[in-house]
Amino acid sequence: MREVVVVGAGLAGVRAGEALRARGFSGALTVVSAEAELPYDRPPLTKQVMAGTLTADDIRLAGVEECDARWVRGTAAVGLDRERRRVRLADGAELAYDGLVVATGARARAWPGEAPAGVLTVRGLDDVRALRARIDGGAREVVVVGAGFVGVELASSLVGLGLGVRVTLVEPFGSPLRVLGGTV
Incomplete structure (x- = not known):
């Protein structure tokens, strides 16, 4: 394989990149994240980050640098063309791949219909x-x-x-x- 795309920059996505490198993959590795943030650990969000005892820097995932990846942050993956081996991004760009890891995790359940003013989803x-x-x-x-x-x-x-x-x-x-x- 020459090009692996990992869709999702949470724990599973980062660990997938680490595992590829640890097993000798030396090709191009691209990690796609809808969030603009560097990958971080989610469990502390509703506890220590909400309480102010930890910051965004404190919860950064270790291992990000070891992935030696190109990071595409702030742009969601919105489509997949399996025949052409392409991931389509929200900005219209496409990423070619030989190998694909989908590590998008779960989504918070959305408010039914249009959310009233003041309704927030806590996911990130x-x-x-x-x-x-x-x-x-x-x-x-x-x-x-x-x-x-x-x-x-x-x-x-x-x-x-x-x-x-x-x-x-x-x-x-x-x-x-x-x-x-x-x-x-």
Whole structure:
């Protein structure tokens, strides 16, 4: 192979690039990310980053430099032509590949229809920054929809800020942390 494209610059995408290099791949490696940020670790977002105890620099993924990759940041992959072996980007550019890794991860569930003013999705660093800016700007009531790990962590962090933020946690499926079972 001469050219490998990795779509997704989260943990899986970065580790895929590292693994290719560790196994001797010396060809061109391109990593595509819809986010403009350098790759970062997501779990601290709703805890330490929201609380202000860690910054974006603190959560950067190790191993990015070892990938020796060309980074295409801030442009989402929006299409795939398997016959021509091309990934189409949102800006209209196409990337040729001999090998392709799709490591896009999961998406936050979107608000049905058009989201009302003030509704934010918390999935990435920019989302956490936007929410924190609203809190720092005086917002004192937050409704968190979804009581899985991310929702529970976010609600806890918001209360823990000590700024008098009132948090209502809404779980549409009946019980919080349902992946852990009914006992929890």
